Amino acid sequence: MNKRKIIAIASFFMVILLVILFSNNKHNLILGDFILTKMGISVWSDGNSGLHYTGVITLTLILLGVAGIICFNEDVHRNFGKFVVLFFIVGSIIYQPTYDIAYGFVKSKLSGLQTIEYIRDGSQINYTNNGGIISLNGKIKLKNYSNxxxxFYIKIPILEDYLSKNAKIITVxxxxxxxxxxxxxxxxxxxxxxxxxxxxxESEWQSGNLNPPSIIIYNDTEEIYEGK
Known part of the structure; x- marks a missing residue:
């Protein structure tokens, strides 16, 4: 295999790796954001808003990867369709398993309640009002990545009705x-x-369903809010 094809293949897999690192996922964690934060680099230009540096870096490197594929593989123009199909096939096969492994590793290195993942898929809470008695039932899925x-304890923010602006915090x-x-x-x-x-x-509760609910996981030393 000549040098041009090696560079093209390396560029191809670099694009896939960047997609894994810097895209959002079911775990609700962008690995690229986490890596940059650990390196002491701000992810946003203005606190939690503004220019998203992660997106800029990702787009730049992906364009360089695509340029590497085009420049160093003379057959890319004739086989563009094959490259696109191959990208999605390889990406779909390795994306989720690779992301899950990387995410599990990252979570296991955190401390305290941060090692717990709130799994939104399958978590839900139903609540009904029967003469002022508010009944809540459902399931909350969690995973502990630590050893x-x-x-911990759990609190659930719930809006009493659709017009409420502030949620009522209910402790389980x-x-x-x-x-x-x-x-x-x-x-x-x-x-x-x-x-x-x-x-x-005292409150005019309406019956409803939270699918998934926002929750607050807490103990004596820390409190973590997990949104929908």
């Missing part, structure tokens, strides 16, 4: 109205059953 047991509690302590063992995924009720006759 330590995690103990037991029959004694005490916060329920949840436990997730090392490297385990769990479906937490949520089934409790609160008394609130």
């Amino acid at each position: 330590d047991k995690k103990e 509690s037991n029959t004694l109205k005490e916060p329920v302590k949840f436990v997730v063992f090392p490297n385990r995924q769990v479906n937490l059953d949520i089934n409790f009720s609160i008394l609130d006759r």
Whole structure:
């Protein structure tokens, strides 16, 4: 294999790698953002808004990768369709497994409750109002990527009705109205059953469904908000 084809193939896989690192995913984590943050580089030009440096870097490197494919493979013009098909086939095969492995590695290196992933797919909460008794039931899926047991509590922000601007924060509690302590063992995924009720006759609650719900995972030292 000549040098031109080696560079073309390397450029091809570089484009796929960049897509893996800098695209959003079901885990709701852009690995490129995480890497840049760990390097001490700001991801945005103005705090959490403005110019997204990750996107600029990604676009630049992808264009360089495409240029490498075009410049160093003399057959690229005749076989452009094949390259596109090959890109999607290879990408679809390695994208999710590679991302899952990288994501698991990143989460396992974090500390505290940050090692817990909130799995939105399959998590849902239903709530009904029966004369001021608000009943909540459903499931919350979590995965602990660390080698330590995690103990925590959960709060659920809920809008009382569709016109409400501020959510009411409901703590998942037991029959004694005490916060329920949840436990997730090392490297385990769990479906937490949520089934409790609160008394609130002052607010005009409407029945509804949160699919998925926003949740707040917390303990005595930290609190993590997980949006929808």
